[in-house]
Amino acid sequence: MNKFKKITLDGLIFQNPTFILVLGTCPTLGLINSAFSSMGMGLTVLVILTLSNVLISLLRKLIPNEVRIPCYIVIIATLVTFARMFLDKFLPDLYESLGGFLALIVVNCIILGRAEAFANKHTVLESAVDGVSQGLGFTLALTIMGVICEFFGKGSLFGFAIMDFKIAMLATPAGAFLVYGISIAVFVYVVDGVQRMLRVKTNKLARENMLKEAA
Amino acid sequence: MTVKQFFKSTTFKCLVTLLSILLVCGIFLTIMHGLLEVTAEEKLSRAISKIYGKNVTTEISEVKNKELDLATIEEAYCVTSEGGNFLVKSTGKGGFAGTVTCWVVVEIKDNKISGVGKVAIDSYVGETQMAEIKQSFLDSFGEKYTDGIYYTTDDGFKVSSSTKSSNAICNAVNGALQYVKTEKLGMETNDKFKDFLHTEFINKKSTTFKMAANGGVTYNITTAGYGLASSSTIEITVSKDKIITAYKVTADGSTDGYSLKADIKNGVPFIGKNLADITAILGEGLEYPGDDMNTAVNTGASNTTYDCYTAAVFALANFDIALANIDVFENFEHLKFINKSKSKFTVNEDLSVTYALVTAGYGLASSSTIEITVSKDKIITAYKVTADGSTDGYSLKADIKNGVPFIGKNLADITAILGEGLEYPGDDMNTAVNTGASNTTYDCYTAAVFALANYDNCVPAESEGGKAQ
Numbered sequence: 125m126n127k128f129k130k131i132t133l134d135g136l137i138f139q140n141p142t143f144i145l146v147l148g149t150c151p152t153l154g155l156i157n158s159a160f161s162s163m164g165m166g167l168t169v170l171v172i173l174t175l176s177n178v179l180i181s182l183l184r185k186l187i188p189n190e191v192r193i194p195c196y197i198v199i200i201a202t203l204v205t206f207a208r209m210f211l212d213k214f215l216p217d218l219y220e221s222l223g224g225f226l227a228l229i230v231v232n233c234i235i236l237g238r239a240e241a242f243a244n245k246h247t248v249l250e251s252a253v254d255g256v257s258q259g260l261g262f263t264l265a266l267t268i269m270g271v272i273c274e275f276f277g278k279g280s281l282f283g284f285a286i287m288d289f290k291i292a293m294l295a296t297p298a299g300a301f302l303v304y305g306i307s308i309a310v311f312v313y314v315v316d317g318v319q320r321m322l323r324v325k326t327n328k329l330a331r332e333n334m335l336k337e338a339a
Numbered sequence: 340m341t342v343k344q345f346f347k348s349t350t351f352k353c354l355v356t357l358l359s360i361l362l363v364c365g366i367f368l369t370i371m372h373g374l375l376e377v378t379a380e381e382k383l384s385r386a387i388s389k390i391y392g393k394n395v396t397t398e399i400s401e402v403k404n405k406e407l408d409l410a411t412i413e414e415a416y417c418v419t420s421e422g423g424n425f426l427v428k429s430t431g432k433g434g435f436a437g438t439v440t441c442w443v444v445v446e447i448k449d450n451k452i453s454g455v456g457k458v459a460i461d462s463y464v465g466e467t468q469m470a471e472i473k474q475s476f477l478d479s480f481g482e483k484y485t486d487g488i489y490y491t492t493d494d495g496f497k498v499s500s501s502t503k504s505s506n507a508i509c510n511a512v513n514g515a516l517q518y519v520k521t522e523k524l525g526m527e528t529n530d531k532f533k534d535f536l537h538t539e540f541i542n543k544k545s546t547t548f549k550m551a552a553n554g555g556v557t558y559n560i561t562t563a564g565y566g567l568a569s570s571s572t573i574e575i576t577v578s579k580d581k582i583i584t585a586y587k588v589t590a591d592g593s594t595d596g597y598s599l600k601a602d603i604k605n606g607v608p609f610i611g612k613n614l615a616d617i618t619a620i621l622g623e624g625l626e627y628p629g630d631d632m633n634t635a636v637n638t639g640a641s642n643t644t645y646d647c648y649t650a651a652v653f654a655l656a657n658f659d660i661a662l663a664n665i666d667v668f669e670n671f672e673h674l675k676f677i678n679k680s681k682s683k684f685t686v687n688e689d690l691s692v693t694y695a696l697v698t699a700g701y702g703l704a705s706s707s708t709i710e711i712t713v714s715k716d717k718i719i720t721a722y723k724v725t726a727d728g729s730t731d732g733y734s735l736k737a738d739i740k741n742g743v744p745f746i747g748k749n750l751a752d753i754t755a756i757l758g759e760g761l762e763y764p765g766d767d768m769n770t771a772v773n774t775g776a777s778n779t780t781y782d783c784y785t786a787a788v789f790a791l792a793n794y795d796n797c798v799p800a801e802s803e804g805g806k807a808q
Contacts (some may be wrong), residue, residue, distance in 0.1 A: 193358050202364035209375040216377075216385060264397040278470075281790075295470065 128253050134164070135257025141267035143311040147233040149285060151225045152304060157295040163263065164218040165225060168260025172203045173235050176227050177255035179203075180243040187244075196239045197230070202221025204229045235260060265311075269303050352592060354725075383416075387426065388547040391444050396420040402590045405522070409433070410514020410540050413440070415523070423447050424456060425519045431511030432539070433563065435503035443480075443515035452520060454484040458512055468501035476505065480512050502569070531664065536656045537625070539563065540649035542570055544637050548661045551576045551667065553584065556661045557751050560650045566625060567594045568642035575609070575654040577630020583609045583651060584689040600638050603647055608635060614655035621648055671793045673761070676785035678706055688759060692797045694790045701763060703730045703787075704778035711790040715798070719745045719787060729776040739783055750791040757784055 141147045148169070155161040179199050180187075187195045208226055208252055211219040219226065231237065243251040274280055277295030279287045293299040382482045387395055397416040405412040414428040425445040430438045440463065444456030458477040463469055476498055483496075498505040532543050545561035555578040564570045572590035577583055586606020591599045602608065609617070615729050618625070620635050627645050628634045649735055681697035693712045700706045710728035713719055722742020727735050738744065745753070754761070763781050764770045775778045778807050 187356055187360075188349060188353045190349060191357050194357060196362055198357075198360050204369060205368055206371055209371055211376050213375040 132257040140261040156269040159270035162266040166263025166266040174255030177251035179250035309333040427515035429511040429515040431507040434507035439463040439507040441511040471501035484808035562646040566642040593643040597640040698782040702778035729779040733776040
C-alpha cells in the first residue's frame, strides 16, 4: 500500500509535473488565463495520461525496445484524436476553448515522459495510479494558476464576472509566465519547508531512539 | 540473411509490432469517427442554438462564399419559425491581421429589413484583441439600427482597444445586411461605389465626389485607415487628363505621437502624377511595403502615408466611373418637377446657364421638353418648349411655347404667379396657369421655377471659368 501512496504523493507533490518537473509548459502558458480552460485541459490530460500509461504498461513486454518511442507516439496520438472527437461531440464549448492546444497534447512531455520513465517499467495498476496522480497534479496546478490569472486578469472566475478591477496583463501569456514563475517559487519553498521539517522530525526521532538504545 | 532468419529477426518483430499497433489504432479511430462525427447539420444546429437559445426551423439558402466588398457571405438561412428572418454567416474583412466570422440575424418585416436581431462571433483568424469585444458591443448593432445599410466605426461601432477587430465585425454585419437586401429581398443597393475599384481603401459612407471646376472630379475621401492609423480625410482633384491637380489632407489619422509630413499633407508627392506613377511606387499589388523598408511610404507615419497613397490610387483608378456617376443635380431644389435622368444643363462662358429640361409631367399631361436660359442676373433670357406633353386634343398656347410669359422674369415674378407653395391652382381657377392645357402650362411654370432657383447650384461661387456638363 505504501508503494501506491508514494506514487500518488509523487504525482501530486514531490514530482508534480508542472511545479517540480516543469513539463507541459506550452498549454500551461497558453491556457491559464481562463480557469475553465485550465481545468478542462488538466482533466483531458488526466484521462489521456491514465489511458496511455495503462496501454503502454500492458504492451510493455510486446513492444521491442528499438521501436518503443514510435509505438508510444502512435498510442498517444490515437488517444488524443479520440479525446478531440469526444470533446467536439459532447463538450463543444470546452473543445473550442482548448483550440489548438488539444491537438498539441500529442507532444506533451508529461505523457511521453511518464510512458518512458514509468509505464514501461511498472505494472498496469501502478501505471494507472501514476497516470491519475500525475494528471491530478497537472490539473490542480493549472486550475490554481487559472483561477489566479482569471480573477486578477479578467475580474471573473470560471466565466462569471466578480469585480471590475483587473490587471489585464495577467490574462496574457506574459502574465501567465509571471504567475507560473511565482507559483513554482512558492510551491518549491513550501514543499522544501515541509520536507526539511519532516527530516528534522525523523532525525530527532532517530537520535532519541539511538540515545534510548545506548542507555 | 535468409528468409527464415529475417522472420526471426528483431527487425521483423519491430515491423510487425509497429504495423499491428498502427492497424489497431487506425481501426479504432475509424470506428470512433463513425460514432462521434459532428455532421454539418449538427454544427449548424449548435450555432443556431447558441444564437437563439433554442432550436429553430431553418430553410437553407444556396450560398457558396459570395464575395462582397466588405465581407464574404459563407452561409445564409431563412429562419422560418422566426417569421422569415435571415441568419447569415458572414466573414468581415479589415481586421487587425485577419478576419472575424459572425452569425448575424437580419430581421424582416413587410419584405424589408427591420433590424439586426443578434450578432454572435463564430470564429476569427489573426485577431489578438478579441477578448476586448464584449456582448454589449455586439448588442449595439441591434440597438442602434437605422434604415441606413452601413454601420461604421465613425458611428461609434468601435472598441477602442480593439479598433481593427471591431471594424471587421462591423464589416461582417454590413456584409450580411447588404447580402439580404440585394440577394434575398431583390432590392437595389444604394451603393454609389458599386462598380468602383479599390473600395477597400476608403470609407464608402463618408467618401463623396463631385464635378470639379476644371471638368474633372473632386473627391472628398475618408480613408479606411491602415494598421494602427485611423481614417484620414483627403481632398483630391483629378483632371480630365487623369492627373492629380489638387491634393490636400484635411484630417490626419495618424496614431497619437505621429504625424504626416507637411509635403504629404499638401500633396507634393501626388500633384501632377497619374495612376501609373503612383502604382509604380506601391507596386502592382498595392500592398503595404512593411514597416522597416526604405520606400516613399516609410515616413514617420508610414501607415497613414500608405493610406494617402492608396487614396490617390482610388481617385485615379475610378476617374471614368466617378465622372459617369456624378449626380449633377445633387443639392438642387424642386427636383420633383423634372425628370433628372433626362435633363441637363450647360454653363456658358458668360456664366449664363442653359437648361434642357424634361419635365415630370403633371396630372394628365405627359413630360414636356423645355430649353431655358437664365442669365447671371438670374433672369430668364430664353425659353422654348420643344416638345409639348399635353394630352391628346389639347395644346400649349403659342406664347407659352415661345416663353413670352417667362422671358425677362426672375424667381420672385414666377413664384408670385404660382404662390409660395408652388401648388397647382386647380382646374377651374382664373389664373395664368389655367389655359386650355392647364396641366402642361403648370409644368412650364414649374420648369421656370426650377431653372431660376437652381442657378447658384449650376454656377458655384468659386467657379471661375464656368463648367460644361
